[in-house]
Amino acid sequence: MAPNIFICLRNVICPLYWFDKGTRVVGHPTKDEHWESPVPGTYRYFPERGWHLIRRDGDEEDESEPRPVVYCRIVHRYLFASDMEKRCRYHRVHLRDGQEPQKCLFFQLDDGFTWVIGWDSRGRFIPGPYRKWCYDKENMTMRRMTSYEDSSAATSPMTSRTSSVA
Structure with missing residues (x-):
């Protein structure tokens, strides 16, 4: 590819382009x-x-x-x-019917029992909106929250918390 004549002439004639414009940190960088x-x-x-x-x-x-x-x-x-680190855990879940389970990184919300998938199986961040999940102690797996659990969790967290906290 041939050099651009305009760029070459501009660099030769104009002193503004003779020096690099680096960002300089004045003072202490912290x-x-x-x-x-x-x-x-x-x-x-x-x-x-x-x-x-x-x-x-x-x-x-x-x-x-x-x-x-x-x-x-x-x-x-x-x-x-x-x-x-404490609020993130890997679990294998079925995201779609007919597919094999995928290993996803779950994040625990502030209520202490609701989880959301924050990162997919390849480690890419999922920006949301998030489906709510809960940990099923009986089956030792993650499962989607039902609308009843979601509404009861908002009104009385202690009743829902006993069945879903790991």
Whole structure:
């Protein structure tokens, strides 16, 4: 492919194109912010490592080990990385009739007993809307929530929770 003459002449004649325009970081690359969620405190951004909790409100000293925080695209807020790991589990489920079960990554919602499929069998994020699932302790499997369970879970979580919590 032949070089573009216009681009070649522009680069030779105009000094604006002689130097690279790199982004320069002025000062220290970390920054601190105060957040109310997941816990009130001071959070610091470390380049290429993300946000970490460094000090809770009311504490005089910094955390001995900064706790990493990740953004959860399912509940649309930040969670501690350890909480995110606790709330995610792999299960094999039948998504369509006649197909073999697929291994999907489920995420537990804030109520403690409702689960949604957040990532498919290939590890790709599913943006929603989400069908609600619950863990069946008798069969040791995940199953879709019925409309009755969904409505009763909203009104009285303790009755539904006893049958679906792992």
